[in-house]
Amino acid sequence: MGIDVVVEGLTKAFGRQTIWQDVTLTLPAGEISVMLGPSGTGKTVFLKAIVGLLRPDRGRVLVDGVDMANSREKDIYEARKLFGLLFQDGALFGSMSLFDNIAFPLREHTRKKESEIRRIVMERMEVVGLAGAERKLPGEISGGMRKRAGLARALVLDPQIILCDEPDSGLDPVRTSYLSQLLIDINTQLDATMLIVTHNIDIATTVPDNMGMLFCRELVAFGPREVLLTSEEPVVEQFLNGRRAGPIGMSEEKDRATIAEEASHGLVVGPPTRRTLAPQLKPTPGLPARRAVQRRRARVRELLDELPPAARAAVEADLRDTAEAYTANGADTLVRTRPLHTYEGGGPA
Amino acid sequence: MSAPSEPAAGKAVGARPPLRVLNPLRETGRLFALGWTVVRLTFRRPFQVREFVEQFWFIASVTILPAMLVTIPFGAVIALQVGSLIQQFGAQSFTGGASVLVLVQQASPLIVSLLISGVAGSAICADLGARTIREELEAMEVMGVSPVQRLVVPRVLAVMSVGLLLNGLVSVVGTLGGYFFAVIVQHGTPGAYLASFSALAQLSDLLIGELKAVLFGFIAGVVAAHRGLNPKGGPKGVGDAVNQSVVFTFLILFFVNMVLTALYLQLVPAKGL
Ligand SMILES: Nc1ncnc2c1ncn2[C@@H]1O[C@H](COP(=O)(O)OP(=O)(O)OP(=O)(O)O)[C@@H](O)[C@H]1O
Ligand SMILES: [Mg+2]
Numbered sequence: 001m002g003i004d005v006v007v008e009g010l011t012k013a014f015g016r017q018t019i020w021q022d023v024t025l026t027l028p029a030g031e032i033s034v035m036l037g038p039s040g041t042g043k044t045v046f047l048k049a050i051v052g053l054l055r056p057d058r059g060r061v062l063v064d065g066v067d068m069a070n071s072r073e074k075d076i077y078e079a080r081k082l083f084g085l086l087f088q089d090g091a092l093f094g095s096m097s098l099f100d101n102i103a104f105p106l107r108e109h110t111r112k113k114e115s116e117i118r119r120i121v122m123e124r125m126e127v128v129g130l131a132g133a134e135r136k137l138p139g140e141i142s143g144g145m146r147k148r149a150g151l152a153r154a155l156v157l158d159p160q161i162i163l164c165d166e167p168d169s170g171l172d173p174v175r176t177s178y179l180s181q182l183l184i185d186i187n188t189q190l191d192a193t194m195l196i197v198t199h200n201i202d203i204a205t206t207v208p209d210n211m212g213m214l215f216c217r218e219l220v221a222f223g224p225r226e227v228l229l230t231s232e233e234p235v236v237e238q239f240l241n242g243r244r245a246g247p248i249g250m251s252e253e254k255d256r257a258t259i260a261e262e263a264s265h266g267l268v269v270g271p272p273t274r275r276t277l278a279p280q281l282k283p284t285p286g287l288p289a290r291r292a293v294q295r296r297r298a299r300v301r302e303l304l305d306e307l308p309p310a311a312r313a314a315v316e317a318d319l320r321d322t323a324e325a326y327t328a329n330g331a332d333t334l335v336r337t338r339p340l341h342t343y344e345g346g347g348p349a
Numbered sequence: 350m351s352a353p354s355e356p357a358a359g360k361a362v363g364a365r366p367p368l369r370v371l372n373p374l375r376e377t378g379r380l381f382a383l384g385w386t387v388v389r390l391t392f393r394r395p396f397q398v399r400e401f402v403e404q405f406w407f408i409a410s411v412t413i414l415p416a417m418l419v420t421i422p423f424g425a426v427i428a429l430q431v432g433s434l435i436q437q438f439g440a441q442s443f444t445g446g447a448s449v450l451v452l453v454q455q456a457s458p459l460i461v462s463l464l465i466s467g468v469a470g471s472a473i474c475a476d477l478g479a480r481t482i483r484e485e486l487e488a489m490e491v492m493g494v495s496p497v498q499r500l501v502v503p504r505v506l507a508v509m510s511v512g513l514l515l516n517g518l519v520s521v522v523g524t525l526g527g528y529f530f531a532v533i534v535q536h537g538t539p540g541a542y543l544a545s546f547s548a549l550a551q552l553s554d555l556l557i558g559e560l561k562a563v564l565f566g567f568i569a570g571v572v573a574a575h576r577g578l579n580p581k582g583g584p585k586g587v588g589d590a591v592n593q594s595v596v597f598t599f600l601i602l603f604f605v606n607m608v609l610t611a612l613y614l615q616l617v618p619a620k621g622l
Contacts, residue, residue, distance in 0.1 A: 080493045091488035105492050
């Protein structure tokens with residue numbers, strides 16, 4: 001099962017530029033969370049701080065009892081074996097073929113035989129739709145392919161915590177839909193805690209259990225998906241609807257002059273657009289139910305009283321739906337899942 | 350894509366910003382820390398044999414030919430200069446010994462350091478720098494693999510071994526070249542050349558040369574790796590880092606060479622006639 005990632009009072013500055021401060025949140029074990037935020041708000045920096053690649057100035061990140069921000073190098077290295085991180089640019093090893101890239105973690109951390117490694121790597125390449133490209137060097141493939149190879153490499157050790165930096169960037173809309181499904185299926189099979197940074201509204205609305213948003217050096221919101229999707233907070237609302245009217249401008253925060261000028265063009269913030277809450281994706285038929293769903297229901301039920309009315313209504317509707325679905329399905333399908341290589345509808349053929 | 354303008358500087362966070370004046374000190378500290386880490390991780394299993402062999406082969410292949418090409422004219426110049434100088438004292442018979450002494454003790458570490466910092470160091474620095482800006486090293490760290498152990502240690506050991514090899518090579522080629530110029534070009538007597546050679550040269554001359562070469566290899570490897578691991582900014586930063594690495598290594602190696610030579614001359618008595 002996945003592991004909680006507890007972030008407490010995290011603050012990071014580069015020189016005099018504060019990237020974000022006092023970020024406090026918990027990625028609940030085994031659930032999928034999405035982090036939104038305009039370009040340049042430090043989402044990538046946040047992911048890197050979680051795995052301990054960047055030392056924050058204050059605060060801590062607790063993973064399985066290890067503080068990824070302040071512990072000894074040795075403990076951090078040990079704890080990193082729990083992680084799979086997909087870098088924004090893929091970060092493949094330029095001198096190795098795709099096959100060797102994806103095989104790298106297996107060769108470093110397991111004593112598997114070469115034939116076994118070959119089988120696993122080929123399977124994963126199939127899943128991300130890269131079968132046949134295993135001899136290519138990273139310099140010889142497209143950006144989207146690099147991204148998918150990076151994902152395959154991040155997942156090859158079946159990590160318990162998966163961090164994805166814009167998994168969709170560079171992918172076409174069809175691949176992006178497959179990717180959404182793939183992320184859900186991976187979560188179902190590994191029950192891993194996942195944090196996805198994305199600008200893609202489709203992924204943001206259909207994949208996660210929880211959502212958060214970084215804006216203006218702050219974590220403006222983090223909570224169950226219903227909270228952000230029904231939020232009337234101007235920043236969140238503007239971002240999810242991708243409008244120009246609102247507090248977010250081209251350079252992160254609009255100044256008053258810009259707002260005035262835009263208003264003279266008739267660009268003013270109207271009443272919040274009502275969004276219909278898109279249902280969350282289900283695992284591919286044939287896979288068992290996601291274990292996170294049960295846990296999340298219990299968790300969200302506890303929170304119910306603190307939620308704003310709209311979110312609360314959405315959660316209650318969801319609780320009713322899933323309750324029905326579960327009694328229909330029989331809740332004891334929640335047994336040990338098959339290993340990852342039994343993906344069915346995973347990758348594009 | 351990043352926002353066209355940086356978000357305004359926020360409130361200062363916690364501690365005051367580090368003093369800029371202390372930057373060189375801080376860098377030196379980091380350099381030493383890296384050196385120590387390299388030493389420590391050299392003994393951590395598993396040793397990256399393949400990477401070591403590949404790097405050794407690569408560095409050797411790019412340094413051997415230039416080393417010989419530099420040595421032969423160098424040996425010639427020394428032989429000619431020393432020869433003509435010594436002739437004025439009427440001590441031609443010592444040409445061989447003198448030129449070999451200069452060559453083995455001084456020229457050879459010099460040539461080795463030149464090649465190691467210029468050729469091996471720049472290659473290592475550029476390679477690591479490119480990997481750093483492509484986030485390859487961070488990816489490695491996230492996968493729980495230490496880039497220092499995996500990439501830097503084999504490279505430093507490879508430079509040290511190549512240094513050792515080069516120093517031997519330069520000594521031999523230089524001696525042969527000196528012989529050629531002293532005996533064949535300047536019509537010295539082979540017997541006198543050899544006699545003065547064994548009269549003046551001693552084994553410890555060669556040993557100190559080898560010791561220097563190994564030490565130079567270590568320093569050049571660590572400095573190149575340090576610059577390569579911390580390039581400032583993008584591809585331009587890597588270029589600058591390579592540049593700095595070569596210049597720094599050069600300065601450091603010349604300084605170390607001077608210190609070691611002074612120590613050696615003090616500690617090991619020169620062979621009497
Ligand atoms: N190593 C660094 N040194 C100095 N500043 C940095 C560094 N890395 C990031 N920054 C700054 O931190 C801010 C946030 O960068 P980050 O890459 O996290 O943005 P992001 O939210 O991931 O944006 P995007 O959605 O475009 O990927 C930027 O203003 C950037 O200039
Ligand atoms: Mg980013």
